[in-house]
Amino acid sequence: MGTDHTQQQRAGGLAKVTAVQLQKHSQHLVIMMKGLVTSAAAALLLAAGKLAEPAWGNYAAEQRLVDTTVQKVEPLFQLQQAINEKELGPEHPITATSLNNLAELYRLQGLYAKAEPLYQRALAISEKVLGPEHPSTAASLNNLALLYRDQGLYAMAVPLSKRVLAINEKALGQEHPTTATSLRNLAGLYHKQGLYAKVEPLYQRALAIDEKVLGPKHPSTATSLNGLAELYRFQGLYAKAEPLYQRALDIYEKELGPKHPNTSTIFNNLAELYRLQGLYAKAEPLYQRALAIHEKVLGPEHPSTAASLNYLAEFYDDQGIYSKAEPLYLRALLINEKALGLEHSTTANSLNNLALLYNKQGLYAKAEPLYLRALLINEKVLGSEHSTIANSLSNLALLYANQGLYVKAEPLLRRGLAMQVILIQREAPYLPISERLSFLQTFSNTYIAAFSYAQRGNSGANLALFSRLNRQGLLQEIEQRQAQIDSLPGPQQAFAGELRTVSQQVASMAHSPEQRQQLESRQEELEKQLYRLLPQLQPRVVEVQQVAAALPAGSALIEFQRYELFDGTKARGQNWGEDCYLALVLKPDGTITPIDLGLAKPIDDLIQSALDASEQKQADALELWAQVGRSVLDPLSAATHGVDTLFISPDGELNRVPFAALPAPGSSQLLSEELQLRLLTTGRELLDLQNTSSVKTSPALVVANPAFDRKPITVQSPRLAISSQQRSGDLGSRRWAPLPGTATEGATIAQLTGGRLLAGEQASAASIQQQQQAPRLLHLATHAYFQPDLPAAERMEDQPLRSNVQEPTALGGENPLLRSGIVLAGANQPDADPADDGYLTALEVARLNWKGTELVVVSACESGKGDIQAGEGVYGLKRAIAVAGARSSLLSLWKVDDRATAAFMESFYSKLKAGVGRADALAATQQEFRQSNNATWRHPYVWAAFQLSGDWGAVRW
Template structure:
């Protein structure tokens, strides 16, 4: 049983007594008793007992901290009692106002929204006419109006009342009053419904902070606000964090109420949704079915559960279980909230999508159209759910064969999606951006499928395909670099201090990642809280980096702009990896090549449909022939033969690669009866073809002529093979650079340490000659070269790195992790991101497999390559496979000789490869290294 509040008991006793009284005199006495007692208790009780709006699986509704809807419904047993009560002539206006408020809340909890609206309106009018605007009930009336209109989908009115309630509560109750927390929470839910996710998150965090100040971390109010934060995180893809928050919510809820309570069931349903979205289908189904039998079959909560259960069965491939629950959910929503509500539109849209997937187009179209219309009226045309409806209808027209209708809708959707990035990205940390992009990027993938399918009849869509792709390719890397650059250039002392404080926090995290969860527990270290602190500081920094906030929308580059930068001998080749979408995504992959030349009206589109084979069979074949130094008569045909006809007469290619193309060196491909591509083209690798703008606009500058060389480390044990060739390599480079006026710092043997590398300050040139590594899989291992395997498993930047002095003890496990120092001889890519390399022209990673990592669709390689680019390097030279020591030494010597003479690192690098070919014919020797960047 849940204990009644003092207020609840008083109301019930008085009303029960009133029901048995016949005379007007006795009714007046009971009424006076009730209202006097209410007046006495409100000052101490109402400041913390406010109704809280809750996000329930994408739907917003009233949520009562005392479950008023369950227990107070019985208080109104007849309309006759209500009418007698309200018509009592001896009630003052303030007393009537309070009564209207109380009954309005009860009607609201019973989903009788129109009646509740009338009661709240009457309450407000009576408070105002009776000079009761200082009464705490007046504040609650306004707050309730905001909640009611939000529930009804009338968001413009809701925002007016919610903002007013928040301002009044802050003024009358104080900034830290728990009632203010309620208004922050409710405003957060409203903003969530309006698609204002950044503002919503701030409001919820403000509510949680106030509740914590008021020692309410174990109260239902806190659980509700934390639930709302979890569901906001769910919407923007931060699923793991959301699950953690919801588990805490359920722990609080179970202590306060039974696990069968209505409140608890809402939280359980939300957790089930998160399990569903993270692929834990059996766990999700078990929670839904458990909750199903304990929720009223006519309530909106039951409709929400049916809707999510239907989508779960869709994801599980049990399509026969999908239609019926969606139809039932629609009927429940219609009877409770009407057929113009956003929640009704969601179910309508889901059912329309299901019919479309089954090619039941005649049934799907009216549902999808109606859902779009409802969302336009309720949410507006810039809301994420409106964009989702537009896309769903566009896909419907596409699959139905009405390409022109589909294209018109899709064009609007994609432009709006770019605006979402511009809107939501600025205050997010990189981890949060990554998760939000994971939510949004499937839309771009679906559009690429649509563009490819309709390109034969619609040339405009090919232009859009190119433009949208370059707008978002390497988006995460680009945003990180922009923020860093804007901070450094800001001259804002506080911002710069916070930035370096954040770097220190990441260094601390790098130490913590060496420990298992059990070891951290023994050391009394909370890894989660440390990560949260770093994340919070990063968000604060990002939000204050105004240059980035304005940067994205101001830099919409198009194919037409890039085309004008090319000369007649140049071309851009943009590779796009596309996951095939039929009525849903499949496990098949295609690659698109977009070739852009000077004066072209649109890019040339080439489709390679054998994407799965390019990533498996042919990738393995390419690597094997390289390693075995055998002729390769297959790779050219598979990866390049279809693209080459579009490059007739071109000599210089700007290549922006994706997917499997990141794991091979195109220079090493050749026709069976022809020569290697390195002799035919000058290939320049870019992260995104719009980087060409920076290349073409770059003016000649005076080189800093300082270099940092590090290599030939003393590994300190037999676990790592010594590399004497690297000593010869570094000494030769050192001598050559000094003869040409360079200031050179060189560290070898014991001085080739992680500590010395971390202390560098943006040299023009950084050359590292040592062992590199990338661990593809650490499943089942305890340790990943000094990093706990359970931490490394989730982050490829913890699975790649460089071996430096003393690394053998770390590799062997003989060296225990230290909380005092990060100098364990292994520089992970995660640590490399923090190096001070802003302004460094070139980094040469003269080590094995430094170009490898996890290939993330559209983002490039997550490993050392990404780390050094994030750290600020303009360009990198790195290897794709284990390199021959003597060949590498000669390649580097040739490169530096050429670079000093030509002052063009791209030409110097190609010439060095051609020179090496005269001695070593096979690509194994001269093709291991690639250069990427500006």
């Protein structure tokens, strides 16, 4: 008995030493899930007294000792635990430590069921004996969170990680390295859940702590850099991700060595970034290096090795080299099933990738069970709303659609599309506006594929329209909703005000490209800070029947869609065909008629020819528009028969079409003569336009005849000048010429509307921006401009010439809202007033509060032009005016004549004042000009230039 007792004392002493040493080197255990299994083994050996202080990083040697070490250390830890419970009691802190140690050993072996109750006991002891806010309690919470993370149980891990962070911030301080680790852990969990808006501030805080406390070259700094880069890669922000990856790689290579598992992880991440951009030559050697390191250092059956195999397989898969991809996918799947379990999200990813490979090859019977398994796992692990689940649903749906099983495909596609719409509305609002399109592109293009199935019966047509109604103009709607919130009282007001100031500085013509780049960075940071203060937008998914119910009797909605033809039965790289146009006609009773309009290019070419003829006042302009009508409206004749009102939501180049100049479907009469015409960005607007605004507004504001030279303009022969003057958006002229016709127009419109007139030097951008209340109606009669983007090489060639021109310079490659705007007082001397350069860009317009404004009219050349973005419409003044909150806008599609436009506007406003609705007033004015005694005014160049979008009803005076 005595001998046994002595042995127990010695074992107990060794166990206590083991606990102290294991606690000291616990960081080497924690990082096991990042691939450093062998460092954990070294820590165990040290704790067991088998090694002196090791030179951490001899991975290959340590790996060979793992199996035997675990066998030797596990009984020691179990003995330690038994002794502590007996001698110190079941609720002693040292007992809790030994429980944690034993649980950690089980976690490292993947024995999660054995580890969890031990972690739970250790946590309960710490909370009871040391208190809920003690660092040891935080350590127990962290261990349990890591256990759940390892199993993919992110929803269970997050609340624990949040508690850990709160404790460490309070006990250790806001700038402690352990606090930084807690921030990274929580950020990683949010990333796994797809909650990207919560990730960035956590990684940024961790990075700031690491750089300040540990230094810019510390491995922990590299870890934070990698986490932040991963976030940006998943958001599609590749240009922001790459330099962070490169910094992290440089640190790891220097501090840990080129063959360290952390280094190889960066190889994989950077290679993925290149693959997603199609830079295969840069990606492949990085994939190969990462795989070689993981196989040698961590072993052929490690999860990190599986990750490398999967990445390399995707690389071959992308290029259609299926024979190389399949065995790699299969190896990765087997490793993940064995190492992580059958229900881990990483296992689901392997299943999904392998299924995709089979689907592309038409091996549907092999793909389906893999897709189904992946979907079940993801729904269980990731919850109800995650981009991975949306992709799983879409993949499975396309599998069925490729086999003609549309009844099975349609509900899955609908669920996937609805989930995407919700996720976009959840995450995009927290991104700077300039990054939102890139984020949209990270989602699968299933919503485009849905249009290829529009002819597959009622369900196919319904799905296509569901896709269009929910995705078209979604980012514009998000901006509109946020703009309405940030104008309300609250802490966001300070950020919103500073953001408006910075946006004005960004738009200033006086700044160099370098200065503008710095200001844009500040603008993006302010946007992120502002959007984090705003309440979360409530996502909405619009059903087709809701829009149908909003249609008046006797009307129809036409949703045009430009889309890339999809054929899922063909191999990757061959399954996307040429661009086509589709028309989806919706009636109030919910009936949907899909009409295939054929290839997009011939239609686009016709539109361009008609635009050129209209702007150049050619005699055949109306006939060319008739040809456009025969291509896009005549096929709709049967579907629109008996309709007296058409709501049209255009897409692609159809955004440039003056629909009033097209003949009605199957008729020789013009559309605006036979039917009531209403233009919308999306049919979804019908739901919002039903709500009237209760916002208090000021009287109408009329801005006309700006003094471009900041001095009164004297015109000796107004009649002669007016007849030849265009309200030109031509940015090739060195100076903006005066527009005498706008003086008469402004005075007339101000009198008709009872509005305030700003003319001459008062007709400035600053005057518009400083309005305290939104005007009930805003009329701007001046020059406008839109500068198309140019390839980088052409921008460089043009720059010397452009630097001498008083115009928006160096805007190639810029935000299209910076390349579009209104020319106002002082524009010919933009440097004269630092606070007002004479331009009101679309970007500045989007920052204004015009909520409650009934109508904005920009009586100028090309005010309706802009960049056309798939799914988002026209990026220019039209979008900016809508974002600012105005219910409707009247803008021009091409250059317009000064005198004719003044007469046109006088007639239009006379009808508005008489109570005629906006759309009907426009149609009547257009008909009046078509029948004019003035032959010039009868040309579509004059009467078809202006197009109304948005609310078509009467102005509430």
